[in-house]
Amino acid sequence: MMKAYSLDADERMPDLHLEGSERLNALIDQPHAPIYRNRSGHHLQPAELDALKQFTTEEFAKKVSAKCADNDWLQQFIAHCFSEVPFYRQYVRSSYDIEAIPTINRADLSQDITGFVPDGLPTDRLITFETSGTTGHPLMIPSHPTVAAKYSAYHKKALAWNGVNTDDFKSDLAIILAGYQEKCFTYASISPYLNNKGLVKLNFHPNDWHDPDDRHQYIDNNKPDLISGDPISLGALSKIPFSHQPKAILTTSMTLLSGCKQLLNQRFGCPIIDLYSLNEIGPVGCSVLGKKGFKLLQSKLYVEILDTNDTPVAPGQRGEITVTGGFNHYLPLLRYRTGDFGRLEQEGNDWFIQDLEGRPPVQFKTSKGVWLNNVDVTHLLQAFPLTQFSLHQHVDGTLTVKVLKTANTDELIHALTQKFGYPVDVKQIEKVNSEKKIIQYTSDLRA
Numbered sequence: 001m002m003k004a005y006s007l008d009a010d011e012r013m014p015d016l017h018l019e020g021s022e023r024l025n026a027l028i029d030q031p032h033a034p035i036y037r038n039r040s041g042h043h044l045q046p047a048e049l050d051a052l053k054q055f056t057t058e059e060f061a062k063k064v065s066a067k068c069a070d071n072d073w074l075q076q077f078i079a080h081c082f083s084e085v086p087f088y089r090q091y092v093r094s095s096y097d098i099e100a101i102p103t104i105n106r107a108d109l110s111q112d113i114t115g116f117v118p119d120g121l122p123t124d125r126l127i128t129f130e131t132s133g134t135t136g137h138p139l140m141i142p143s144h145p146t147v148a149a150k151y152s153a154y155h156k157k158a159l160a161w162n163g164v165n166t167d168d169f170k171s172d173l174a175i176i177l178a179g180y181q182e183k184c185f186t187y188a189s190i191s192p193y194l195n196n197k198g199l200v201k202l203n204f205h206p207n208d209w210h211d212p213d214d215r216h217q218y219i220d221n222n223k224p225d226l227i228s229g230d231p232i233s234l235g236a237l238s239k240i241p242f243s244h245q246p247k248a249i250l251t252t253s254m255t256l257l258s259g260c261k262q263l264l265n266q267r268f269g270c271p272i273i274d275l276y277s278l279n280e281i282g283p284v285g286c287s288v289l290g291k292k293g294f295k296l297l298q299s300k301l302y303v304e305i306l307d308t309n310d311t312p313v314a315p316g317q318r319g320e321i322t323v324t325g326g327f328n329h330y331l332p333l334l335r336y337r338t339g340d341f342g343r344l345e346q347e348g349n350d351w352f353i354q355d356l357e358g359r360p361p362v363q364f365k366t367s368k369g370v371w372l373n374n375v376d377v378t379h380l381l382q383a384f385p386l387t388q389f390s391l392h393q394h395v396d397g398t399l400t401v402k403v404l405k406t407a408n409t410d411e412l413i414h415a416l417t418q419k420f421g422y423p424v425d426v427k428q429i430e431k432v433n434s435e436k437k438i439i440q441y442t443s444d445l446r447a
Contacts, residue, residue, distance in 0.1 A: 012041025012189070020190040023172050027188045027198050032217035035208050040187040040201070043125070043145035049192050052146070056153040056193075060160070062299035066344050066351040068098060071302050077325055080118070081332050087115035088334060098302070103310050103322060103335040109280070110139050117142050117330055126330070129279070141279055142330040150327045151282055152193045154297045155250065155275075158286035159226075161295065162271045164248045166194060169225040173198040176219070178229030180204050180236040198222075204236055216242035227268075231256050235387035235404075238267040245269050252277045255358065255440065257378070263385040276356060278338060281326050285353050293345065293352035301325045303353070305344050306337070318343050321353065362441040364393050367421030374441040380419055384412055388429060393443040397422040404429050 016024070028036060044052070065071060078096045081088040087108075091101065109116060127148070128140050156166050166174070174197035179186075184203035191199040206212045219242040228250035229237065249268055251261075252275040264272045274287040276294040284301065285294030296303060304312050305319040313319040321338045342356040362374040377391060390402045399416060403409065405428045416424045 012039060012043060015046060016190060017196075020196050023196075023198055024188060024190050027173065027200060027222065030218075030221065032211075032214040032221060034186065034202055034214065034218065035210065036186050036188055037208070038185050038187045040185075041189045042149060042192060044149055044192065048146050048149070052149050052153070052193055055150060056156060059153050059299060060157060063349065064296045064299050064351065065349075066296065066303050066346070068302070071300075071325075073300055074098060074302055074324065077300070077332070078334065081334050084118040084120065085116060085332055086119070087112075098304075098324065098335070099310075099312065101335050103306065103337050104333070105337040106139065106280075106339060109331075109336075113140055113142060113331075116332070118332060121330060139280070141328075143328055144330055147328045147330065149193060152191075154283040154286075155228075157297055158250070158273055158275060158283065159248055161286065161288050162248065162273050163289070164226075164271060164273075166225075169195060169197060169247070171197065171223045171225050173200065173222040173224045175199050175226040175228060176224045177201040178204055178227055178233040178237050180229075180233040182207060184208065197225075204233060204240065216240050220244050226250065228252065231260055231387040234264055235260070235385075238264060247271075248273055250275055252283075255356075255378075257384065257386055258382040260385045260387055276340075276353065278340075280328075280331065280333065280336065281323055281338070282328065284321075284323070291347070291352065293342075293354040294356060296351045296353070298325070298327065300327065303344065303351070304335070305342070310335070316343055316345055318355065321356075358440070362443050363445070364391075364399075364420065364441075364443055365397060365445050366419070367397060372419075377419075377441065380415060381412075383415075384408070386412075390440050390442070391416075392441075393422075393445055395444045397445070399424045400427060401425070402427045402429055 063070065068074065075096050078098065082091060082093045125144060127143050127145065129143065130140050159166060174191060174194035177200070179201065181203060182205060184205065186201050186203050186208060188198065188200045190196055204215055209215055223244050225247050227246045231251060234249065234251055246268060248271045249264060250273050256274045261272050261274065271289060275283050276285045277283040281301065283297050285296050288295050302324040304322045305317065306322045307313050307319050318341060321340045321342055323336050323338060324334050326333055340356060340358050343354045345352050345354050357374060357378065364372045364374070364377060366372065386403060388404055392400045394400070399420060399422055401412065401416065401424060403412065403426065409426045413424045413426060
């Protein structure tokens with residue numbers, strides 16, 4: 001077979017040694033390999049790899065707090081934004097009080113993203129990626145290879161908090177990034193921050209394989225230490241009959257109901273770690289075994305919970321998750337409203353986001369006139385292994401729920417009917433789609 005990555009691997013993976021090159025070619029040139037449609041790599045120079053190692057070590061040691069007084073980096077960060085970032089120079093700079101700073105949202109970023117890039121940053125290695133979201137404001141996110149690599153620091157941190165040490169990874173394939181789409185960006189690479197082991201992005205849709213049976217053969221032959229994906233791709237993966245058991249599953253991008261998490265745990269027999277991560281910010285928090293909610297991950301990401309007037313709510317109260325800081329120096333954020341909602345709670349020295357919900361709260365009405373928050377509906381649905389769903393209430397109170405064809409609709413209809421007292425119509429989603437987030441809760445009624 002032709003070794004597809006021989007021409008430009010040095011550019012994508014600088015200092016790729018012979019062992020790494022052989023490992024890369026082995027991932028590509030084996031009988032059950034998928035159709036790799038693209039090429040990618042870490043693009044990091046040796047000095048940048050050293051800096052990443054130091055950054056990771058420091059992040060493991062630093063305290064993460066949602067108290068303003070504990071974040072002594074905030075004042076300097078605000079001053080940097082006021083001085084170096086074109087968008088923020090419009091602000092009055094008489095005070096660096098975080099609560100006096102106006103909030104921004106996705107619409108501000110989509111209007112002119114270049115205004116958020118600090119002056120003087122080199123652009124010769126600038127990378128961008130597009131994210132569509134659910135708000136109607138598509139974004140082109142500016143980034144850099146060193147920024148992309150820092151995701152690994154927080155993934156390692158989340159794994160460590162759940163008893164998994166990446167230094168113990170033994171396989172030549174450290175991680176599979178799993179997708180399930182009709183069209184998907186796929187590649188094979190070598191990761192220097194995972195002990196120079198393999199990293200592959202695979203599409204488990206049959207379109208990207210010579211034979212559907214190759215999927216389980218490839219996994220069992222290569223025995224990945226870690227698998228990462230969204231609930232849709234992991235749900236599809238759980239139906240593929242491979243026998244290998246990874247050390248952990250990382251799930252991100254979409255709401256992971258506890259019923260789905262339990263199903264994945266039973267299928268894969270390893271820790272299922274749920275990441276709350278946003279393209280604009282990176283990993284914000286992660287699930288921890290035996291705890292509820294998402295434990296905050298980034299030491300230089302200040303998280304607030306705000307009401308509609310930009311005022312922080314009392315501890316434990318619900319509001320919009322708003323962030324300042326982050327590790328993407330090409331997109332410094334001051335009081336960025338994420339569009340997600342939840343509560344902040346402190347447990348010992350740790351902070352957790354509880355009752356996380358994407359999008360603004362939606363209220364539903366029962367036949368008895370009782371108004372329910374969408375969080376109450378999520379609690380009801382936790383028992384069902386749903387990977388992709390939406391619920392809409394019509395003007396007459398009736399409900400339409402959309403689920404994948406594989407869902408157990410009888411029990412779901414019974415639970416919703418018992419809760420609401422209205423008829424429930426089920427529509428089946430013919431094709432899974434992990435390219436866009438579905439707006440899960442909508443209603444034609446207003447409280």
